[in-house]
Amino acid sequence: MSGRPLRVLHLLDVLRYSGAETAFRVLGPMWAAHGITCDVLATGPELGEYAAPMARAGYRTGHLPLDPAAVFFRRLRPFLRREGYDVVHTHVERANAYIDAVALSTGARVVQHVHQSFTFDGLLRVERTLQRAALRAAGVTFVAVSEDVAANERRRFANRTTTIENWVDVDHYTPPSAADRRRARAALDVPDGTVALVTVANCHDFKNHVGLIEALTHLPLDVLWLHGGEGPLTAAEQQAAAAHGVADRIRFLGRLADPLPALHAADAYISPSFHEGMTISAMEALVTDLPAVLTDTPGQSVLRRYGPPVSWADGTDAVAIAAAVRRLLEGGRPDGDAAALRAAVDPRRAVAQLAGLYRGET
Helix, strand or coil: CCCCCEEEEEEECCCCCCHHHHHHHHHHHHHHHHCEEEEEEECCCCCCCCHHHHHHCCCEEEECCCCCHHHHHHHHHHHHHHHCCCEEEECCCCCHHHHHHHHHHCCCEEEEEECCCCCCCHHHHHHHHHHHHHHHHHCCEEEECCHHHHHHHHHHHCCCCEECCCCCCCCCCCCCCHHHHHHHHHHCCCCCCCEEEEEECCCCHHHCHHHHHHHHCCCCCCEEEEEEECCCCHHHHHHHHHHCCCHHHEEEEECCCCCHHHHHHCCEEEECCCCCCCCHHHHHHHHCCCCEEEECCCCCHHHHHHCCCEEEECCCCHHHHHHHHHHHHHHCCCCCCCHHHHHHCCHHHHHHHHHHHHCCCC
């Protein structure tokens, strides 16, 4: 492999404005300094709208849908051999054992990224435990996005992982000037005297947005929720907002190509999730010097050791979430700062760790 760049293929699902895609998009311009070129293969039913940002970041993108599986696996091995990838980095959980086995058969080094704390139980848990053991024995390296995810892999699947914590674009997510904040609030029509809470998250059940909707009924009328993101539960969340009488206190902003203006407009970030891998959106908010309200749950509680300004909710129900918001409203900005977090989530740290992993150095 000497004399030419190391070739790496990332396998993802549909390319969306989501955690893994945005994180690896940030690394795009950094790979060349490490002698690496990266391509992306989407395995979902469509390529996805995030293909364009990935391409602008330097990734060559392609699409090979996992369904029908027979066609996918018939085409995958010849594709990998033809392209001559040195490393195949898999980010999907579905069918990953079979994908990784095919990649290994081409002689590639294989990395399996675990982005969530999976809660599989029963026979599926047994199956994934056996698959992970077989893949490790064959030489696959598992990477967890946080110590919480690593602990879940050990406890639930007896799986050993390397932890490379999630990262954010610290050069982009910076604190606003007073003028930046005024412009951002004006652009989103946030009235003076309003307390704006912001969330940037796709609408899935584990995000617990319904809990936040219910929490608004326990909070003062001048609290406004700026809801960035969309997903399969968007319509259900809008219906829940109307049913609880708080629809006029929520701005459904849809997908945000750049969340920074919404963060600059807000008074605090809020994430009521039941669990996360390692909450990228909250980290983006915190490094802009925005305080946060977070549930003390896996993938969020891991941020405690960095000492950021967070009001922690002691539960995931509406009353606990509202109480954490009230503590922030009545007690002011929580103690702490984002300096340690900002240093820890610098993408230059992550790209160096991944480059070493791809070369078998770590």
